[in-house]
Amino acid sequence: MIVAALVPMILCAGMAFGQTAKLDDLFNKLKAADPQAAERIEQEIWIEWSKSGSAAMDLLLERGRRAMSAGQLDLAVEHFTALVDHAPDFAEGWNARATVLYQMGQFGPSMADIAQTLQLNPRHFGAMSGFAMILEDLGRPEQALEVHQAVKAIHPNAAGVSEAIDRLTADLQGSSL
Template sequence: MRYLSVMKAWTRLHNSFAAAVLPMMLCIGLSAAAIVAAGPAFGQTAKLDELFDKLKSADPAQAGRIEQEIWIEWSKSGSAAMDLLLQRGRQAMSEGNFALAVEHFTALIDHAPEFAEGWNARATAYYQMGQIGPSMADIAQTLRLNPRHFGALSGFAMILEELDRPKQALELRRAVQAIHPHAAGVSQAIDRLEADLQGSSL
C-alpha cells in the first residue's frame, strides 16, 4: 500500500470515529480534513524519504536499524535548546515522573509547535498518566505534522482498542504495517483484531 492509500485509510478512520475524536481536534483548531491535507507538507526530508523507502523492503534485522535511524531523525528539532527539553522530558518519563515530563514537553511545544516529536512525547506522557483525552489530542497534532509517524499511529490504535473500537484500531494497525511492515507486534495485532472482528460478526 502506498502513501496515498495510507492517507485514505486515515481519512476513513476519521469519518467513522468523528464523534469521539473530532471534538478534541476541533478544540485545538484541527479537523480530519486539515490533517490529511497537511500530510504531504510535514514530517518529510530527503533522508527520511530514503529511510522509509528502505523500511518497506527491509528484512526484520535491517528494519530495526532503519527504525532507530528514523527515530533519531524525528528527534532532531534543529535547536540544541529544544533537543535538550526533549531529552529532559524523556529522562523524566524513564524515571516515572510523568508530570515533570509533561512540563518539559509543554515547554518544548510552546517554543517549537511545528516539531512533531514534542507532541508525540507529550502524548505518551499523558497516556502514562491516564489522561486519554489530552493524549489523543496530542496524537492528532503529531499526525498532522508527521502522518508517517508509526509510533503515534500505533499509540492511537492501542487507545482505540481500549475504547472498544476494534474496527478503527484495525485500520490504523494496517496503516502502520503499510509504512513499517516489521513494526513490533503489528502483524500479531492485525491477526488478533481480524479474528476478533470475524468472531463478533458470526
C-alpha cells in the first residue's frame, strides 16, 4: 500500500542530499531562518524546483499551473501528464500533477505521484504537506502527524505545519482519554 511505503520514506527525508549545492545551501538557511526570511528562502527553493533544464518542459509546467489556477483541472492534468511522460526525472512535474489530482479528489493517483516526487526529491516539503493532508482526509491522524513533523524538521516555518501538529496532537491526546 502506498501509505505504508511513503511514511518511512518521508521520515528519512531530512537525511537526503539535495539536488544541487544551491539547494543544499538554501535548505541549510531555511532551517535557521526567521519566518520572514524563511518565506523568501522557500520561494527561492520553489524557483529551483521549477527548473527542468528544458524550455519545453518548463512551458508545460507553466501551462499546467495556469490551467490549474483557472480551474481547468482536466487540462492541467493533461499538461502535467505530458510533462511527466517527457521528463520522468523532473520531480516538480510529478508534484504538480499530484496537486491537481488531489484537487480532483483522486487521492490514490495523487499519492502515487507524491511517492514519485519524493523518490526523486526526498526533501520536497510541498509533496509531504500534500501527503499529510490526504492522510487527514483518509482519517489517519497519527500518520498525518508524523508527516507534518517530518515537514517541520525540514522547513520549521512551513505555512500551517505548527498549527497542524498542535491540532493533531490535541486531537490524538483527546481521543486517548
